[in-house]
Amino acid sequence: MVTKICVCCCEPFVARPQVPKQAFCANPACQRERRQQWQRKKMLDDPFYRENQQDAQRAWRTRNPDYSRDYRAANPEYTQKNRKQQRSRSQDGQALEKQTSDVSIPPNEIPPGIYRIRHIQVDANCKTDAWIVEITPVNADSFCKTDACKDRT
Ligand SMILES: [Zn+2]
Incomplete structure (x- = not known):
């Protein structure tokens, strides 16, 4: 063991x-x-x-x-959460880009x-x-x- x-x-x-x-x-x-x-x-x-x-x-x-469309229609909070995440991801990406471009x-x-x-x-x-x-x-x-x-x- x-x-x-x-x-x-x-x-x-x-x-x-x-x-x-x-x-x-x-x-x-x-x-x-x-x-x-x-x-x-x-x-x-x-x-x-x-x-x-x-x-x-x-x-x-x-x-x-129809799966994706039906799922999004049945779970509107999923779509909302995804949009929010996508927004914050692209903001994170911009911040990271700024940070790394200063030193790279x-x-x-x-x-x-x-x-x-x-x-x-x-x-x-x-x-x-x-x-x-x-x-x-x-x-x-x-x-x-x-x-x-x-x-x-
Ligand atoms: Zn474990």
Whole structure:
């Protein structure tokens, strides 16, 4: 019996011996998250899977042409919530764009040189697949005197 910590809810769970790499507990919400992560990755990595999913969705919409319209008519709060979210998403996007454009450098303007890339640990609750990194220019003459080489001098 191996006890692990779930990467989704951070609670301890007993891993199934049949699944050596099990990272999510059996909690339905965590299993949903695991499937969504798998599908997001598959959609990015596998063009055949992506095409297949799109075909299936298209075929389903053709078979059920009234579904979306009927659902929206029966659930007006859903439409309202969606509109609100869409508005706030585009506002967030604008804010983010402003924020990042202040610090970003177009790739063709980054001077050639030696850089240190440091992985920044984000909060465990922050569910992102992206690696947040800090890129700092390193002086070629001095970089060996820092960090790892320090102990040997
Ligand atoms: Zn969990």
